Amino acid sequence: MTINGPDHPMPPPPHARIAAFGVHILTAMGAAIALLAMASAVRTDWTSMFGWLGLALVVDAVDGPLARYLDVGRVLPDWSGDALDFVVDFLTYVFVPAYAIMASGLLMPSTAALLGAGIVVTSALYFADTRMKTDDNHFRGFPALWNGAAFYLFLLRPSQMVASLATLALIVLTFVPLHVLHPVRVKRLRVFNLVLIALWAALAAIVLLQDFAVALPITVALCAIALYIVCGDAVIRLMRPERS
Secondary structure, eight states, rough: OOOOOOSSSOOOHHHHHHHHHHHHHHHHHHHHHHHHHHHHTTTTTTHHHHHHHHHHHHHHHHHHHHHHHTTTTHHOOTTTTHHHHHHHHHIIIIHHHHHHHHHOOSSSSHHHHHHHHHHHHHHHHHOTTTTSBOSSOOOOOOOOOOOHHHHHHHHHOOOHHHHHHHHHHHHHHTTTTOOEEOOTTTTTHHHHHHHHHHHHHHHHHHHHHTOOOOOOOOHHHHHHHHHHHHHHHHHHHOOTTTOO
């Protein structure tokens, strides 16, 4: 006879376990997308690479809410969604973009390999840091968003010296306790932040469709949004100081 109670909870029904495991499969598909992005990068098809990385962002945006809705952690306690997410995020946010930054010719040749190694090493340490997010869901330090950094380097095409110095600065900022806005998780001005991210996604799609040959206003708008993400913590605290 099966005993149910606090010490012997009823196991989740099969359909709940199947649905929960489907979320893990969705998350793991990000690794396949990373492989396709890497293949595009090796062919120097940078626009295609960013298209795949964009799809990975969509998967990353969807799987978390699905996991919480289906209570995946309780239904499948033997499978760590956090560990799986970290593996996939490292590939799509760090490893593939690091290769693109290193191999694209954007950096000074004498620094490219060293900076590429710096990106992956410091990002690996950042992912292991349990303090990477603040209590109010801001990132602490540059949050290893190297897919975004690579996108802006390809968009702006600065000189090799400037690109190398900017990359070095972001590597250093990984360990500087500045607060970087998480536009989805931060509660204050969340609707505004989500609208801004939707606008960014639309503009980024235009950039890819036009193979990075876009009009100046689009570039300016994308840079302004990036500046807000980096400085948004200070802006939000000025606008809504009473909330946490």
